[in-house]
Amino acid sequence: MAELFCLLILAAVIGYFQAKKTKVVYHNGKLSTIGGVQYIIGWLVLLIGRIIILFLFNFTVFKEALYLGKGHLKDEIILLVSNSGDWLIWSTIAASSILYSLTLYKDHPEIKEFIHTQVKQKRQDID
Known part of the structure; x- marks a missing residue:
């Protein structure tokens, strides 16, 4: 959970930026x-940050693999990166996109106006 929390914070900051x-x-x-x-x-920062967080939260696994030898370290890196979970990737993308969209909505009146016009038009189509 801590790894997910760190990734979501990083993604939110990136989306805002x-x-x-x-x-x-x-x-x-x-x-x-x-x-x-x-x-x-x-x-790119989000991708690099994700890799750093992945390594930080699995440091003991990598440390042990490094101790066992070069082949073990390579195998552990491949295993961890490939099995880190699609849901982690999608949740970071979602967090980044949500903050990106909310910030654009807040900072750009033309986007706010466009969205309100679209919603109003959809309501009229329903009625």
Whole structure:
């Protein structure tokens, strides 16, 4: 649980950082976001942070494998990375995306207006 908590905090911070650096523009009559290099850097930091957290929470396993020899360490790394759980990956992506979306909604009135217009239109379609 502690590993998940650390990953969710990291993902939330990355999502917030990405949204703060994102530009919102109208292009060809459509609302678009431009993340730029900072957006990609955010995903790289999230990936590297995930690997660091994975190693920190499994340090004793790696330490023992290192003691047993080079082949054991390689096997443990492959096993741990491949079996770290898809749910961990998806939960970090979800946390990052949620904070990214909420921050864009809060900071950019054009996004807020677009969402409100879409919701209003859907309600009218239902009625």
